[in-house]
Amino acid sequence: MPQTTRIVMPASAKKGEVFQVKTIIQHEMESGFRRDDRGLAIARHIITSFVVTYAGAEIFRADVFPGVAANPYFAFTTTATETGEVVFTWTDDRGDVTTERRTLTVT
């Protein structure tokens, strides 16, 4: 099931310009180390990978582990090269994939 996400990046940029991308996704990031009221282990449920491609090329990748807090926030900068689609993909350990797309227009 896709999760709620928020992505903040410009819709257009000048060629060669460095711009910032901020992303956040709603996810419980249950570490798997906690126990419930009856002492039973709570199953791990975390995002394990986050990949961003821009005009087909990978520009950002993160492997995510249980130590990361709930609702992971990733921010990075990249350089505007050509007009193209930026694709954000989060994958969790139950195989749920959340994909978001934004188009960057380069002038």
Next chain:
Amino acid sequence: MRVLLPVLLALLAWSAAAAEERPSPPRPGVEFQSSDTRQMQGDDGANPGMLWVEQGASLWRRPEGPAQMSCARCHQDAAVSMKGVAARYPAVDPASGALLNIEGRINQCRKSRMSVVPFAYESNELLALTAFVTHQSRGIPRKVAVDGPAKPYFEAGRTFYEARQGQLNLACSQCHIDNAGKRLRGDVISQGQTDGWPAYRLEWQTMGSLHRRLRACSLGVRADVLDYGAPEYLALELYLAWRGEGLPIDSPGVRR
């Protein structure tokens, strides 16, 4: 004159005490947070509470129930219809005479107008819709009605606020009036304003309602932790809203 002077002085002291019931000026909850937390709240791209606002926006449009009703079918664009609503809540519902907060109002709408099951208090759905509706009033100063039908609720809230509670035998006012701004271990005691709620609390790793925060306060003074939506908390919510009148709504807040 000599006889009158002490009386006058006593009257002056009494009016000063009455004026102090509300902090002046009221300071928003975020001012008592660390600079990192303030920064996180101030940036909509980094504020995790905005995820619930986003989720609430899609729930607003989602048709449900036998008649496939949605919030949007009656209220249309929330940016117009819900603007300023949270600033005057909690409010007395004229039909039933009950005091409703935003959560209560949403669930009443679900029951009576959409004929669907109300959301559980503190469910992600109710938090998301509450955050979404409250967010439409961001920047609008709070102003609640405390007279007429709201008066008994308001007085009950004030009594609750001033009553000593729990094993620690503390009243809300002893921390949030007498010692606001001072440190309690690693924390700065706030004025207990509700302008940022519902808020994302880092300790909880999720969004939480004001009543969840009040429950944490009850637990902190080792008093009975009341149910979500309990009449005592609702009355207190009205009193707290009145205490913070003039503060602009600033939800979703981010708290430690």
